Amino acid sequence: MDGQTLISFIIPVYNVPADMLRKCIGSILALSLREAEREIIVIDDGSDHSATEGIEDLIDNIIYVRQKNMGVSSARNRALTMANGLFIQFIDGDDCLIQPAYEHVLDMLRYGNCDMVMFDFTKDPQDAVNYEDSTPMSGSELMRQYNIHGSVWSNVFRKSILGSLRFSPDIAYGEDEEFTPQLLLRADSVCQTTAKAYYYRQRANSATGSDDIKRKLWRLNDSQEVIRRLHDIAETLPTADRQAMQRRVAQLTMDYIYNIIVITGSRHYLDRKLQQLSSIGLYPLPDKNYTKKYSWFRHMANSELGLTALMRTIPLLNKER
Numbered sequence: 001m002d003g004q005t006l007i008s009f010i011i012p013v014y015n016v017p018a019d020m021l022r023k024c025i026g027s028i029l030a031l032s033l034r035e036a037e038r039e040i041i042v043i044d045d046g047s048d049h050s051a052t053e054g055i056e057d058l059i060d061n062i063i064y065v066r067q068k069n070m071g072v073s074s075a076r077n078r079a080l081t082m083a084n085g086l087f088i089q090f091i092d093g094d095d096c097l098i099q100p101a102y103e104h105v106l107d108m109l110r111y112g113n114c115d116m117v118m119f120d121f122t123k124d125p126q127d128a129v130n131y132e133d134s135t136p137m138s139g140s141e142l143m144r145q146y147n148i149h150g151s152v153w154s155n156v157f158r159k160s161i162l163g164s165l166r167f168s169p170d171i172a173y174g175e176d177e178e179f180t181p182q183l184l185l186r187a188d189s190v191c192q193t194t195a196k197a198y199y200y201r202q203r204a205n206s207a208t209g210s211d212d213i214k215r216k217l218w219r220l221n222d223s224q225e226v227i228r229r230l231h232d233i234a235e236t237l238p239t240a241d242r243q244a245m246q247r248r249v250a251q252l253t254m255d256y257i258y259n260i261i262v263i264t265g266s267r268h269y270l271d272r273k274l275q276q277l278s279s280i281g282l283y284p285l286p287d288k289n290y291t292k293k294y295s296w297f298r299h300m301a302n303s304e305l306g307l308t309a310l311m312r313t314i315p316l317l318n319k320e321r
Helices: 017-027 057-061 072-082 099-111 137-147 175-184 213-235 240-263 267-279 290-302 303-318
Strands: 005-015 038-045 065-066 087-090 116-122 155-160 190-199
Touching: 005 017, 005 072, 017 038, 017 057, 038 072, 065 072, 065 303, 087 290, 099 116, 099 190, 137 175, 137 190, 137 240, 175 213, 175 240, 190 303, 213 240, 213 267, 240 303, 267 303
Parallel strands: 005 038, 005 087, 038 065, 116 190
Antiparallel strands: 087 155, 116 155
16 A cells, blocks of 8 residues: 555535534544545535635645535545545545544554445444444345445445446435445455444435425435336346345335335325335335344235334324433
8 A cells, every 4th residue: 555545525514514524534633544545525516605714724634625506416426536645535524524433444444455444423422432343245145135325425445346336426315225225236355344433414405304305205206216226237247246226226215105204295196106116116125134124024014004004103203202
């Protein structure tokens, strides 16, 4: 690794408060990486004001690019064309890395011969730092046996495995869920750790935190499109990879059904979407090696009586939270 940047940190921003972006960049600068080992690329996706306002003292530490507003996928794709690091780490501008845990991730990169390191996240920056590591396995094997977290910021990956894979600019919500499974299938060695290395902050006016019903329905439509695309991709893959992708598609389909119930509370809307899933062979839900939670949900969602029970209980469970 001598002479080459170890990690390119890619930060897409859109109207992120300066104090949050400062903490984000500061969490990277605090790591045990020499200046030559890190690259921080901030892509300003058409914010109302330049994202550099309020962080002028940090300018020398970053590569800053401002573009017209084209969405987070376009911003990330642009940064990927610029990145020089052996590894890529995505970070949202209102989040940050947790130093002790991320130092462990760095050690796994330096000494573990990993194509990809998957780590945990937390909404409490003071969360415990104890962690365990799992035996490395291929991304295909991982998806066949375990659940994954689809967010792209919950892993760091070797740039060379990326190939031509990019984010779909026409998907506004759920672009991570389309990208991550495809990336995993390109990784021969995925190292996992329970280290909570990423502080996730959900703002009320963020894309995922908004209460706007139109946005939520848009998100549901994008989720359905991601599921359809991954289903089509699965049909083109070798057997082992196809099984891995089909299991992930089934899990995303169950998440989609759950979110329809939470967001709309409409049995008519749910039945219409189930008919659409059925037309492409995704419903009834297939029986695969799921965790207990998904196995239970599959059993309930595949029957008329079970769907009725889910329509009644899920909103109540959500309200209790």
